[in-house]
Structures are given as C-alpha cells and as structure tokens.
Amino acid sequence: MSAEVDVLLQEAKESIEAAQNYRSELQQRLNGLNQARKQVRGSSGQAREALRRHFAELQAAATRLLSERLTALLAEVDAIEADSVKPLDECQSLIEHGVGQADELLREGEAALRCGLGEKEDKLGSFTKKAVRIQLDSLPEVPALVDVPCVSAQLDDSLLGVLRDRVSRLGSVASHPPVQIEELQERPGSVLVRWCKVDEDFAAADYRLQHRRSGGGRSQYEDAYIGRDCEFLVLHLDPHADYLFRVSARGEGRTEWSPWSVPQTGYTTLAPHEWCPGSEGYILSSRRNIALRSDSAHTRCPVLYSNAPTYFCGQTLTFKYVRTLSHCTPVRGEYFQTEEAVCISTNGAVFVNGKEMTNQLPAVALGSAVTFDMEVVNLFPVGNGDPGEGGHFKLRVTIGSGSREVVFDWLVEQTVDCLFFGCSFVHSGWKVVVF
Structure with missing residues (x-):
C-alpha cells in the first residue's frame, strides 16, 4: 500500500511541477501579449499624433502662404489704383478750377448787364477782357475709358485640383516599417547589426542605423551608419550593457526617411580588443x-x-x-x-x-x-x-x-x-x- 502511495505522491509532485511550468509559460505568453498590445497601442498613438501634428503644421503653413499671397496681390491692386487715379484727380482739380472761374465770370457778366448806363461801358469792358484771359475755348482733355486701367484679378482654378490630387496622396499609414533588424551578433566591444527589408515593394536607396544605451539615463539615439549595406559593426560599446538599435530606409529619389524599425536590444559580453599599453615605440x-x-x-x-x-x-x-x-x-x-x-x-x-x-x-x-x-x-x-x-x-x-x-x-x-x-x-x- 505504501508503494502505491509513494507512486501517487511522485506523480502528484510531477504534476504540480508540470502545472507550475505550464503556468510560468502561460504567464510569459501573457507578458508577450501585453508587450505586443502595448506596441500596437503605443505606435498607433504616436502615428495619430504625428499625423495631427504634420497636418496642423501644413494647415498653418498653407494659411500663412495664402494670406501672404493675398496681401501681395492686394498691394498690387492698391499700387495700380493709386498710380491710375492720381492723373484723374489732377484732371478733376483742373476742371473744377475752370468751373469755378466760369461761375465767377458768369456772375460778373450778369452784373455788368444789370448795371446803369454810366457804369455799363466800364463793366462790360472789364468783363470782356477777363473772358478773353480765361480762354473759354480751351478745354482740358479727359481720357477715354479704354485708355485708363480697368483692374481685374486672374485666378487659376486648377490649383485646387492640383492641391486636391497632392493632398489625396499625402502621407501613408503602414502596419509595419519597411525594414527590420534581423540579427544582433556580439563581438568584442561591439555588436554586429544585420537588417533586411520586409516590404519588397519598397525600393531602398540608403539605410540609417541608430543606437543608444538602454536604461534610466534615456540617452538620445545616435547615428551609427548611413549607406547601402545591410549590416554594420557598431564599435565602442561597453560589455554587459544593453543597447537599443533601430534602422530606417530612404526610398529611391526620396529625401525623407521611412518609419523606424521596432527597436531591438543587443549587448556584448566580450571585452574589446586592445593593444598593450606602455609598449616602447x-x-x-x-x-x-x-x-x-x-x-x-x-x-x-x-x-x-x-x-x-x-x-x-x-x-x-x-x-x-x-x-x-x-x-x-x-x-x-x-x-x-x-x-x-x-x-x-x-x-x-x-x-x-x-x-x-x-x-x-x-x-x-x-x-x-x-x-x-x-x-x-x-x-x-x-x-x-x-x-x-x-x-x-x-x-x-x-x-x-x-x-x-x-x-x-x-x-x-x-x-x-x-x-x-x-x-x-x-x-x-x-x-x-x-x-
């Protein structure tokens, strides 16, 4: 009976150990799922923020550019108007002066006709001389309507179509970056980083590799390599320290870089190669x-x-x-x-x-x-x-x-x-x- 109990106890212990291992494995998978969910949520939030920020900057820039262009065009209208109205104002002043002189001459002529016989000859003579001096037969020239500016604004409605076409193709959203880190190999005082394209339709002209030390310091990423190769040896790394690596790509004929790959943690346990100090020569x-x-x-x-x-x-x-x-x-x-x-x-x-x-x-x-x-x-x-x-x-x-x-x-x-x-x-x- 005791032998059967011992067997049952052993089986129970094995089952308990198996259950513990099973629970541990499940917990690790839950942690992996949480990290995956965190990556999806976090990257989605960052993508939303990047889109909002980019389009807000574009809207502000477009509003500013349109406002500046409108101001420039209105200034041109103001300049044309000012230059064109000035001679018309001068002509108007000349005509109004002539009208004033004519009114005054009419009053003097009517007064000369109403005066008595003793004064009539002198009044009429003075009136006649003044009329001759004013040159009643000389009239200022008024420009024809076809000879003065008729200001208009020419606007190209095709800009809206071009803008609509460009805006419809502005930006893109991808579930994965076009390039990912494939392998991290420790080397003495360094890490060999290899990467590959995961989007075959993306024609990469250059790659950009960055790294930073992981930990509480939150150091900034630094460029380690820019070029056409798909691997690079990052030197001058401290052994037993974690480093984060990420890579992006630039398409043929493009100036902007693609989104960064998912950062990968790498480290080296190997001491760097060094020459012996104090050697003569x-x-x-x-x-x-x-x-x-x-x-x-x-x-x-x-x-x-x-x-x-x-x-x-x-x-x-x-x-x-x-x-x-x-x-x-x-x-x-x-x-x-x-x-x-x-x-x-x-x-x-x-x-x-x-x-x-x-x-x-x-x-x-x-x-x-x-x-x-x-x-x-x-x-x-x-x-x-x-x-x-x-x-x-x-x-x-x-x-x-x-x-x-x-x-x-x-x-x-x-x-x-x-x-x-x-x-x-x-x-x-x-x-x-x-x-």
Whole structure:
C-alpha cells in the first residue's frame, strides 16, 4: 500500500511541477501579449499624433502662404489704383478750377448787364477782357475709358485640383516599417547589426542605423551608419550593457526617411580588443584600439601585442590599416612570426609556423583591411595521440585581404581557447585599428 502511495505522491509532485511550468509559460505568453498590445497601442498613438501634428503644421503653413499671397496681390491692386487715379484727380482739380472761374465770370457778366448806363461801358469792358484771359475755348482733355486701367484679378482654378490630387496622396499609414533588424551578433566591444527589408515593394536607396544605451539615463539615439549595406559593426560599446538599435530606409529619389524599425536590444559580453599599453615605440588611442608607431623607439622593429588573449575561435578579427605597416597577426603567447604563429607581411606573404606559404595575398596598402577567421577542426590530438609525443591540434584559418582569401589548417601543440594578436611597424607615423 505504501508503494502505491509513494507512486501517487511522485506523480502528484510531477504534476504540480508540470502545472507550475505550464503556468510560468502561460504567464510569459501573457507578458508577450501585453508587450505586443502595448506596441500596437503605443505606435498607433504616436502615428495619430504625428499625423495631427504634420497636418496642423501644413494647415498653418498653407494659411500663412495664402494670406501672404493675398496681401501681395492686394498691394498690387492698391499700387495700380493709386498710380491710375492720381492723373484723374489732377484732371478733376483742373476742371473744377475752370468751373469755378466760369461761375465767377458768369456772375460778373450778369452784373455788368444789370448795371446803369454810366457804369455799363466800364463793366462790360472789364468783363470782356477777363473772358478773353480765361480762354473759354480751351478745354482740358479727359481720357477715354479704354485708355485708363480697368483692374481685374486672374485666378487659376486648377490649383485646387492640383492641391486636391497632392493632398489625396499625402502621407501613408503602414502596419509595419519597411525594414527590420534581423540579427544582433556580439563581438568584442561591439555588436554586429544585420537588417533586411520586409516590404519588397519598397525600393531602398540608403539605410540609417541608430543606437543608444538602454536604461534610466534615456540617452538620445545616435547615428551609427548611413549607406547601402545591410549590416554594420557598431564599435565602442561597453560589455554587459544593453543597447537599443533601430534602422530606417530612404526610398529611391526620396529625401525623407521611412518609419523606424521596432527597436531591438543587443549587448556584448566580450571585452574589446586592445593593444598593450606602455609598449616602447607605440602611442595608443584613449580606447587603446588604435596604435601609432612613434619616433621614440630605439629598436628597429618593435613588436606590439594585444593587452590580453581576447580573440576566440569563431570570431572575425579585423585590422584596418590607416598607414603602411610591416606585420600584423594573431599570435600564441609571447611569440611572433615563430613556430607558434600565423601572420601576413606588407607584401602579402603569409607565414604559418615560421614558414612562408606559396599562396600570397595582395600587398597591404593605405586603407586596406585584413581579417582573420579561425575555427576548431579537431579538438583531439592528431598524430601519435599524445601532444608531448608529436601530437597536434588543428585550427582552420582564413586570412582575407581585399577580394582574396587564403585558407589553411594550423597545427598547434596545445588546445587553444583564446589567442593573442600583435603587429610590428617598420616606420614611424603609421597606424592600425583592431576590431
């Protein structure tokens, strides 16, 4: 009986644990649904606000432009009216003056006719002289109606049709941005961001990637990349810190950017690649990822190593040459261009464990980038089975420069978890960036 009870107790415990897991999974899905609902509600509210704000600004701008144009046209009418009425007013003043003179002359003539015989001759003579002086046969010219302005306003009703057509196509609403972040890959002190189009009808000419640090500080988004590529390595990130990434696109022949993608959180747990500080003959940048060969070195070709073995198999190690240099390589321990290293020289020669390969890469020049990729081929000793008796471990190495690659297997005597890297400058003034 006790055995059956034990079985039932065990089944009950398993059922309880399963129910707890089930409830936890359901709760996570509810949280996901709440986040999805929050995104829909939040983005819809932001879209409404953006539409209202944009159209309010357009209405205000259109009202202002129409008002300014109306004022300008009314000013033109006022100017034409003022210029046209002025000579008419002058003519009117001249005619009114003549009417006044004629009225006065008529009164004097009528008075001369009514006066007595003793005064009649003098009055009539004075009247006659005054009439001659006024020149009653000279009349001012009044312009014909066809010769004076007839002000009119010409208005093109087609503007309303053009405006209606443009307004009907103004703006758009989409349920999803045309581009979304596809993948976030952690790299040493950086994150590789890849994105893709989700709207195949959208012809993208450029992409714009932004990022900001997540957290209570609410830092502003900063541009990380603008261009045609669909991936970019965002450098100078602090390990174990969350960053938000978003991307937008610009269509062919357009100036405005599309809506932003849904922000994605990314981070890196890997320490950034750094050069070892205090090395003779080299000056390092503040982040110690850029090395400059100085004039202070007394040795002919000093070697600069990484500060720590931060290169892990499966990663891509890149050296960007700002100036010409002699060697740059991942190395094991404290050795450089020996039996425990692979490297590439300025002329493109590749050395493996101290021996030059027959295959050669293009010569390194200003602006060149050399990449190292390694993957473990065999974790178990190759040979006699004992590393101390000649056994080896195999790594597959790919060195890329320009459009060419060299692939080979590198045999090492011990298992490799991480690697140092190093470089050696021949001349002062040259730089190399590692990431």
